[in-house]
Amino acid sequence: MxxxxxxxxxxxxxxxxxxxxxxxxxxxxxxxxxxxxxxxxxxxxxxxxxxxxxxxxxxxxxxxxxxxxxxxxxxxxxxxxxxxxxxxxxxxxxxxxxxxxxxxxxxxxxxxxxxxxxxxxxxxxxxxxxxxxxxxxxxxxxxxxxxxxxxxxxxxxxxxxxxxxxxxxxxxxxxxxxxxxxxxxxxxxxxxxxxxxxxxxxxxxxxxxxxxxxxxxxxAASGDRVTLRTVARPEAAAVLEAAGATVAVTGWDVLTVSGLPAERIVAVLSEKAVPFSEVSAHRATLEQAYMELTRDAVEFRPAGSFAEPADGGEEVSR
Amino acid sequence: MSTDALSIPRADVSAEDAARRGGFGSLVRSEWTKFRSVRGWVIGMIIGGMLMVFLGLTIAKGGTINCGSSNGAAATGKACLPYVPYGPGGEVVSDSFNFAHQPLTGDGTITVRVVSLTGEHPNFSNGQGAQVGGALVSGLAPWSKAGIIIKQSLHQGSAYAAMMVTGSNGVRMQYNYTGDIAGLPGNVSSADPRWLRLTRSGDTITGYDSVDGTHWSQVGTVRLAGLPATVQVGLFATSPTYFVTNQSFGGSNNQGGSSQATGVFDDLTATGTPAGGKWVDTQIGGGGPIGSGPGPGAPNVAGSPSPGNGPSGYTETAGKYTLTGSGDIAPVTPGPGSNLPTATLQQSLVGAFIGLIAIVVVAAMFFTAEYRRGLIRTTLAATPRRGAVLAAKAVVAGAVTFVVGLVASSVAVIVGAHLESSNGQVVLPVSVLTEIRVVVGTAAMLGVAAVFAVAIGAVLRRSAAAITIAIVVVVLPFLLAVLNVFPAGVGDWLLRVTPAAGLAIEQSIPNYHQVISQTNPIQGYYPLSPFAGFAVICVWAAAALGLALYVLRRRDA
Missing domain, CATH: 3.40.50.300 (P-loop containing nucleotide triphosphate hydrolases)
Known part of the structure; x- marks a missing residue:
């Protein structure tokens, strides 16, 4: 059957x-x-x-x-x-x-x-x-x-x-x-x-x-982004962009890199002797993926909470 | 994906099991499992049955009758009972009348002209239900009677056939206590006399009437099986208890007292009697004029004037016969129409309505409990055929109630009759078939009421509402009818159109139109015939089931 x-x-x-x-x-x-x-x-x-x-x-x-x-x-x-x-x-x-x-x-x-x-x-x-x-x-x-x-x-x-x-x-x-x-x-x-x-x-x-x-x-939720933590931010950005990646500054010592897999990033930085403390592939949890999908479908959201600023602007997480 | 990949170990199913899987029988079994596994419901049903028995027997037990016995010592219970005559059909009968008679051997005929029927009865004219003074006033009871009779013997309860004029029911032919055939209408008077004739041929007796003694019409012919060669033939007069009914809101009550009737006859001829035979007067069952003292057959019920054997109440002058009598020749019915302390089969079933309260509560909850817990979804997911679920619940509630009701009504009737007769009451006998109809019918009526409650539960879904409605519609009319709260007219309609009509299935003694008594539910009388009344409650249950089926199919579970 x-x-x-x-x-x-x-x-x-x-x-x-x-x-x-x-x-x-x-x-x-x-x-x-x-x-x-x-x-x-x-x-x-x-x-x-x-x-x-x-x-x-x-x-x-x-x-x-x-x-x-x-x-x-x-x-x-x-x-x-x-x-x-x-x-x-x-x-x-x-x-x-x-x-x-x-x-x-x-x-x-x-x-x-x-x-x-x-x-x-x-x-x-x-x-x-x-x-x-x-x-x-x-x-x-x-x-x-x-x-x-x-x-x-x-x-x-x-x-x-x-x-x-x-x-x-x-x-x-x-x-x-x-x-x-x-x-x-x-x-x-x-x-x-x-x-x-x-x-x-x-x-x-x-x-x-x-x-x-x-x-x-x-x-679909994860994409191919890699998070890089380094004290030598400008050097790292230059080296990686030269290798063909797109780099965005997302923190004082944090870069988000896309266009290159994590292994290549490690190899390029090591070759140029740029110091870094952490390379991590960004992996979304199922929960995050779900939150993304259902954000508009939630029937009841707490009004005026931290998740939805009173000015009606974009949510913080976006 | 191949179906092989989906092969799933099946539960062991025996062949016998497979045969009955999923059918209506399985569903009934399922609902029975549901019912028996909730202890409160089982206990509720048992309590219903026990209340029914308890109340019925409490009423049956009643008070023991006390009386003074013939030797002056106090007596109680059965010892108080006077002689109880039984008619040829086995029923308890009244057989008290004044009788001027001769033996009749073989075939023969008696013919007479009745020129007058007059009488006296107690005075209830103030309408307050109290007798006015002790004196009698002129007047007839509707079934005062005088005429001619052929009777098997002088023993009370023996077979007879009679032609008579009556107080207000015209000429009648009556026989063997329960038989009654109408003859000429109208009241008799000297200006408008009635001729009556009875002929005997073997054990067949034919009655005729006439207004002129020339043109005769046959009223009826009856066969009195086993009539001996020599019987008694002659004139009779008697008059039953005179009743006045007072209707009020809060019930109706009846007042009654002994009455007497006097018939005047002439042109008396008889064949088959001894040549030159004399008419002999006998007061059968103490059926002479009122005030003649207690006769040997008179009951010892305090306060009721008894017919007796003092003055004969019989005179004959130059072919003119005057006969005065008091009593009745008729079946004994429940209530005060008879001087006997009577009881009926169904008196011990009066507890049915209180048992019904418990039964209705359990039956309604059998459905509403599923809504309360959301269990109805589990039930309907297991069996999407909603009509079948409703039917299975109705079958289980009805059958459980029937069984409980059958046990309760059997115990109440059997033990109740025993208690009543040992108290000195006469339990009016009925045929085995009637007894079965009363006992089984009561159980069936309770079962149908339970089905009604199940259906109401399905419609209303809420216990409190369903129980309230079921009690108001089913139990309350029972109670109002039994308690005799309304005037007879309103009460009768309650017993015709409400589910309380089903109580009629308990009536064990028929309504004899020729006997006027207190015909209300307390005495065991209902306006509908037993099966018509039962049909009414069935219609209620069917209508409720239909409504339940409609809403159950239409709405979301």
């Missing part, structure tokens, strides 16, 4: 607010697709539309080539976790999984398997109301895995997890992708996805801003 999620031209309006504005992307099997964007970008709405919980005003969402609502036992096709807190507090975790299993015609045996996978054996008989958020996330993952689906869709699974849980979650998602499953994980923090996602769908204001691999997003 080609287990993909295909979202095409979704539009949805909640009263005056346009939640989805032509959302279009595809989730492929065998990789973790990060679904990132600021709060209010339409990630959760998109996921609800994919699960046929919300009806879009326009557009389609297909899972394994079919509308979700037409799938007979959907949890065997796609597992999902939208809200880890959606639990009846007085029902035990095992009974929660058991009713879900029964709705799919699955047995209690399968329930015990996913309880073990999620590491919930010791607490499965306890009331879910007493679970920490991290435990609820694990319970939600267990529920998503019940039908052993070829696609998994998780909304903010890292929320409320302790560091140990985050490590577990990352490994778990990598393993699912390695098994050939399609994994779609949303987050409003790019850092959570840094070492997890292969592919990124960056969204803002209800539509896709970037649909790319992690590697190419980083390359």
């Amino acid at each position: 080609q287990a993909t999620i295909e979202v095409n031209g979704l539009r949805k309006r909640f009263g005056a607010a346009l939640a989805l504005d032509g959302m279009t992307f595809t989730v492929r099997p065998g990789q973790v697709t990060g679904f990132v964007g600021p709060n209010g970008a339409g990630k959760s709405t998109t996921m609800r539309v994919i699960l046929a919980l919300d009806a879009p005003d326009a557009g389609t969402a297909l899972v394994a080539g079919k509308p979700y609502a037409s799938i007979r036992r959907p949890m065997s096709v796609i597992g999902s976790l939208l809200d880890a807190g959606a639990l009846q507090p007085s029902r035990s975790a095992r009974n929660h999984l058991l009713w879900l299993a029964h709705s799919q015609g699955l047995t209690a045996k399968r329930v015990d398997e996913v309880i073990e996978q999620a590491g919930l054996e010791k607490v499965a008989k306890r009331h879910a109301g007493g679970y920490s958020l991290g435990m609820r996330q694990r319970l939600g993952i267990a529920a998503a895995m019940l039908g052993n689906p070829a696609a998994i869709m998780l909304d903010e699974p890292f929320n409320g997890m302790d560091p140990e849980g985050i490590v577990w979650m990352r490994g778990f998602l990598r393993a699912l992708a390695a098994q050939g499953r399609a994994v779609l994980v949303s987050s409003h923090l790019m850092s959570e996805l840094q070492d997890t996602a292969d592919h990124l769908v960056v969204v803002g204001r209800g539509k896709v801003i970037a649909d790319t691999t992690v590697a190419s997003l980083l390359a």
Whole structure:
């Protein structure tokens, strides 16, 4: 089964607010697709539309080539976790999984398997109301895995997890992708996805801003600039410009060099005996790349903060 | 990318498992798992059942009847019961009347002209519900009756067929206590007499009436199975309890007291009777004129004037017969129409409405709890067929309530009847089928009410709102009807159009139009027939389900 999620031209309006504005992307099997964007970008709405919980005003969402609502036992096709807190507090975790299993015609045996996978054996008989958020996330993952689906869709699974849980979650998602499953994980923090996602769908204001691999997003954000720290600034600039680079002064003892790779810069400076204390290739973090992309899409920014001077001028970082 | 690269280890699925995967049965099982795994809901249902039994039995237990026994010592409970006659159909009957009779052997005919029917009853004329003085005033009860009768024997409860004139219901042919056929309309008087005739042929008896003794019309023909060769034939007169109903806001109340009727007959002829036989007067069941002292069959209920066996109330002068009697020949119905302390099957089910409160709360929360926690999204993601989810929830809530209700109503009816009869009450017997209908029907009605609450929960999504609406629509009319808060007219409409109409499924004793009694829910009477009433509550539940389905499909989860 080609287990993909295909979202095409979704539009949805909640009263005056346009939640989805032509959302279009595809989730492929065998990789973790990060679904990132600021709060209010339409990630959760998109996921609800994919699960046929919300009806879009326009557009389609297909899972394994079919509308979700037409799938007979959907949890065997796609597992999902939208809200880890959606639990009846007085029902035990095992009974929660058991009713879900029964709705799919699955047995209690399968329930015990996913309880073990999620590491919930010791607490499965306890009331879910007493679970920490991290435990609820694990319970939600267990529920998503019940039908052993070829696609998994998780909304903010890292929320409320302790560091140990985050490590577990990352490994778990990598393993699912390695098994050939399609994994779609949303987050409003790019850092959570840094070492997890292969592919990124960056969204803002209800539509896709970037649909790319992690590697190419980083390359685009980094450019080929090199930072040079030297006490002999004029000499270094002259030597490097002679070698064909473009040099800009960016600090008292700092030059930013472009047009030459770091190895060549080191070689040229050494040859001419120009002293320098540091040569570093400028490498943007995923977070920086993401901030660049989504700057215009952030719905709510603190007014008058340091990030946005009161004179309305360019932001400091630009 | 090839599909081989995507091969994923599947969960073990047995063949049996695969066969039923994802069907409606799985969904019902899933909802049942949801229900049973929340302890509060299970406990709520059990509490509902227990409240129902507890209240029903408290009322059934009531007070023990006390009386003085014949040897002067105090007696209680069953020892107080007078002789209780049972009719051929097994029902408890009144069989008290004044009877001028002769034996009739084989086939024969009796014909008579009735020239007058008059009577006396207590005075409730001030409309305050209190009797004015102790004296009787002239007047007839609607079902005061006098005429001719062929009766199996002089024993109370034996089979009979009779032709009669009545207080205000014209000529009737009545038989075996529950049968009633209308004949000529209008009241009898010397200017407008009525001729009545009964003929016996084997065990078939045919009744005729006439205004002139020449032109006869057949009123009806009935077969009294197993009628012996020799029966009793003759004239009779009797008159039931006279009722006045006072309607007010705050309920209606009835005042009643014994009345008596006097029939005047002439042109009496009979065939099949012994040659030269004399008419003998017997007060069957103490059915003579009022004030003649307690008769052997009269009940010992304090304060109620009893018909008795003092003055005979019978005279015969030159072919003119005058007969005065008090009592009734009719089925005993619940309430004060009978002098017997009666109880009905459904009296022990009166706790149903209080059990219903707990049931409605649990059933509404069975749906609203999912909205409160956002669990509805998990449910609908697992099963996108929203109609099926609604149906499965309704099935589970309805079935759980039905089972709880069935246990509760069985216990209440069986134990309640036992308590009532040991208290000295006469539990009016009904057929096994009727008993099953009352017990199973009560459970089914509660189940339907639970389905209604589930649907309201789905529509309103909020527990407090859903519970309030469900209680106001379902439980409150039950309560108002049972407590008899409104005048009969308003109360009757509540019991016709609200879900409380479903209570009619509990009615065990039919409405006999020929017996006037206190026909309100407390006595177990409802304006709709049992299944029509049940249909009303089903319509409510179906309408709520339809609305729930509509909104569930239309709105975002």
